[in-house]
Amino acid sequence: MTPSAQSLPGKPLALTLIALSQVLALSIWFAGAAALPALIDAGDIGPVRQAALTSAVQLGFVIGALTSAFTGLADRIAPQRLFAIGAVLAALANLLALQLEPGGIAMIVSRAVAGAALALVYPVGMKLAASWARGDAGFLVGLLVGALTLGSALPFAFNLAGSVPDWRLPFAASALAALVAAGLILLARGGPGLRPAAPFDRSAALLAFRDPALRLVNLGYLGHMWELYAMWAWIGPFAHAYWERAGGTPRLGDLTAFAVVASGALACLAAGRLADRLGRTRITLIALSVSGSCALLVGPFFQLAPWLMIPLLIIWGLSVIADSAQFSAAITELAPPERTGTLLTLQTAMGFALTVIMVQATGIWIGWVGWSWAFAPLAIGPAIGIWAMARLRARPEAASLAGGRG
Template sequence: MSAPGRTASLALLLVAEIGAMSLWFVSAAILPELTAEAALAPWRAALLSSAVQIGFVAGALTLAVHGTADRYDPRRVFALSAALAGAATVLFVIAPIGGWAQVGLRAATGFCLAGVYPVGMKIAVGWTVRRRGLVVGLLVAALTLGSAAPHGLALIGGPDWRVTAGIAASLSLFSAALILLSRLGPHHATAPRFDPAALKLAWRIRGVRLAIAGYLCHMWELYAYWAWIAVALAASFQAAGAEDPLTLARLGAFAAIALGGLACAPAGALADRFGKARIAGVCLAVGALSAGACAASFGGPPALTLTLAILWGIFVIPDSAQFSALVADAAPAERAGSLMTFQTALGFLLTAGTIQAAPMAAAAFGWPVTLALFGLGPLLGVEAMRRLHALRRLG
């Protein structure tokens, strides 16, 4: 059998990304059932989600400093990481609910997923330079669909949260085998040696620095939205007197996140044509406006709030691909994997705080204020992208 070509290899990568990343928001998707079964305190419930972010940061920093994705075959790194993440989720199912073992297993899952998402980007950018915005956009679309999957799986699992988590674990194990069937692209570059000093390029190269600044502003909003939009919508629908607010909120969250994923590919194509920084700036601006609009509509007509949340979901993610592509464009090819992984680590370190703080802010100030706060990051990110677009035009 001949080795798969570019299209087949990218397709295998995208499907594997969806399957492995379905583990990310499992705990958030099954939170109502977990809380009902074990009466979890709000801070403990939030910790199950923020632990994934913390674990991811630790894993991403480890891989970035070591240069793993640049020194070894990234397909094998991806496969091992996805398999270990799936195994950690299987153990999560049998661990005491809400205990430190479950928290630790969620952190371990996040650590392993650092070998999936950033490493997947390393594989993707190896296939093209001219169409890099589109290719990385497709990868982020897969990430987004995977992140939305737990909300859909929760509808399949119903009241038994263990079924939902078990399906997600199975998908990740399947992805580990699938990625090994792909091959690497012609632009894949390998670093000759271990050099943690290469991470200094994140500051020394202005294009990389501005891309990372915009990414951090974007991450302030993104994962807080993904983790808590279903909870916020349920509270809004309940305040509005909607029938079965939880089911409606879950469907709304799944639709919002999934549609955002589908928007990544066309946004990537537009970025390749009109400029990655420009398209990222547009997405950030719409995200900031949507956050304010959702806050203003909270408790109002469910159809209006749901529409605004879905609009927000469509624009909250397509820019993520462009930040990664911008770093890859500005960085030396042999260091792109480490710098993208480092960028991702910084972003997810920020999200660990926003995910943990969001429900506490909602308890103290209400969800409308909390949703409005989500919009502050992207508002600042617009300026970073304006500067980066001007820099790239001069270059």
């Protein structure tokens, strides 16, 4: 942080509360993925419904985010209160799921409701954190994406608390965590940069496609999202299948999935710092190159010993999320200030809509080819992202990124 950023009174406490609230509330997101192995044991759940337990959350999030943007909800209700409302609604959706048929249509609908509620949590938390930015926007956005990452990993850790696999445990524990988050966020202050957002501008959305630099940033983001959530959604079942083949226990599968996803939180913080100092395009190019390579290698490594597989998975967990915050930060630096909110909303909606398709498609693909080639198609996204960010790096607009560092 710059000296002026450090001197803002109340900033460390506010950011701590915001980040912790995000971690706890966003544990709702992957409760279904963490519960999936036990859900499969509890009933006959086909590949489409297995994937839908996660992709429904993504779809609900897109609908919730767009609804919030079009109605200006984030400016009608105080952000701390709106965050708390979203966290409580997400918790109630999870508690409702406990009463429903495991893997049934009603449970899938409840996951969509939870996703819509989380649209009042993640973007609002990002807005609160960004209000404290003073020359450290890349780091602050990285902090919140790191919180998203750690929250996404928590349900796998909740599984470790049970003596036997039980699909109810990640649902119940993440609901309790979200309720705690609803209380904590009410204690967090907004920063001096907290102001009402400009109304959603439909005409501004065309700028995302007409402006070459913005178009390349969005293409890079879509390449990143092509891979990210499909990997997070299926790494739990993959880890369980790997340890079953290797003679390990389900707990080792949950521990592996938690370590892989949670490791990305550290990468978000480090990448945020490095991007502010070395350039956004450089960091995204490195992260996309590493994660895409891992996507190609992980499947063929399925038969190899843990001392080879686990480090590869951790490297993938680090690289697959490291660059995420930088695509949003790039929009804020390239877009006209009055249109930044609309363009960020559009970027988020496009990215998460793509994840709905990729989570479902990956589940079907796994059913066809098995685990040895399960993740190979995910490398297509990073390849497209690398091309887009390399093109952006060569354009004059790159001088507007990261204080002229590109």
